[in-house]
Amino acid sequence: MKRERRSRSASDTGETQADGEAPRGVRHSFRAFRQRDFTIFWCGALVSNTGSWLSNLAVPYVLYQITESALWVALVSVAQFLPGIFLAPAGGSMADRRNRKRVLLFTQSGMALSALLLWACWISGWHQPVVLLLLVGVGGVFAGINLPSWQSFVSDLVPRGDLHSAVTLNSLQFNAARSIGPALAGLLLAVLGPSWTFLLNAVSFLFVLGALTLIRTTPARPAHPTSGGVTRRFLAALGYIRRRPGLVMALVVSVLVGVLGNPIFQFTVVFAESVFGVGPVGLGILNAAFGLGAVIAAPLVSGWNHKVSLGQVVRWGLLIYGLGIVAFGIAPGYVFGVVALVVVGGCFLAVVSALNTSMQVIVADHMRGRVMACRIMCYTASFPIGGLVQGFVSDRLGPRTAVCWAGALMLVAAVLLMRWRGETRLARLDDPHDDARLVPVTS
Secondary structure, three states: OOOOOOOOOHHHHOOOOOOOOOOOHHHHHOHHHHOHHHHHHHHHHHHHHHHHHHHHHHHHHHHHHHHOOHHHHHHHHHHHHHHHHHHHHHHHHHHHHOOHHHHHHHHHHHHHHHHHHHHHHHHOOOOOHHHHHHHHHHHHHHHHHHHHHHHHHHHHHOOHHHHHHHHHHHHHHHHHHHHHHHHHHHHHHHHOOHHHHHHHHHHHHHHHHHHHHHOOOOOEEEOOOOOOOHHHHHHHHHHHHHOOHHHHHHHHHHHHHHHHHOOHHHHHHHHHHHHOOOOHHHHHHHHHHHHHHHHHHHHHHHHOOOOOOHHHHHHHHHHHHHHHHHHHHOOOOHHHHHHHHHHHHHHHHHHHHHHHHHHHHHOOHHHHHHHHHHHHHHHHHHHHHHHHHHHHHHHHHOHHHHHHHHHHHHHHHHHHHHHOOOOOOHHHHHOOOOOOOEEEOOO
């Protein structure tokens, strides 16, 4: 039997409280957990993403052991994210026209299969870098289709008043996995070897698949969806974004983070081996520092959104983000580097969750999947480009130089954005929602 989508009235959105006062502080930041389906989805995603981070650390680690090249490590990002650049339009179209839950079940199953193949190839002795990159790319194909539905699905699970909390908690779950996964991966690599990290990653997908089967929410789609093929619908989304300065600014900052900020995550492998001289356990701690920073920042970002605008979060988050990257680049020792990465992780959570929330709030519901696909395309294109450039610089001038220059450029960009007063400025990240009527998805 078809389920009717719940009405998002004022009482359902959480925008008003029985006592007439809006919730405040840390307790307010976790309000999305009041929704059963979101909580189930969040728990399954946490386990699955923790498993993914086992592989995300193990693949660059074994590649650096084999090749001793930062450029090969950067190619992991290319193989992982390049398919998403080309498949995001199709994924966004599917997110707007198909049942998002069914799309996620299909793509998560494909990602689980690619993870299982990676484990099978490793235990069979196929350790060639090209083979590893190819299998990472297979998972990237399914991820490219998956991401627009994944990000859009969050809005199906909570009323609009809890959307900020849900988006921040979704980012928190990802970054908590970033903290737990690498730390566990470091121990596994040191004690049992890479094969166990690949196997546990494959097994972890069972949790998110199980969570999806338990979710009862019926996703929504527009009453009058855009007609035409994938290309036409995607061009319509681009035109929609151009008319909304808040969405344009969110995409610009996403590219900035992807090019200058994100590559530091892959450089932990290089710093652990070539700068700090620590083993896989030390490498795991370096990566866990990102997640720890995110866990600390999440309640502050979501719990006090009634006092701090999204534009202010991005403005100051970018500035401190750049300082944290420079601090890591010049870190005199391992402990200082860990502390710097805690700061970087917190700023990454603050900036990315604010950008994601801004786009989710501004966009009309019938354009959500395609607009999020545009964001994914911009972000996934910028990440490997930044990684390749910084990997190239690192191989020739050293990893410290590459990281410091990236941080310095982010500082300059942050200052320029803070001073910009044009139509497309950071304050537009707080633009209001574009309302649209929804109907239940039945196919």
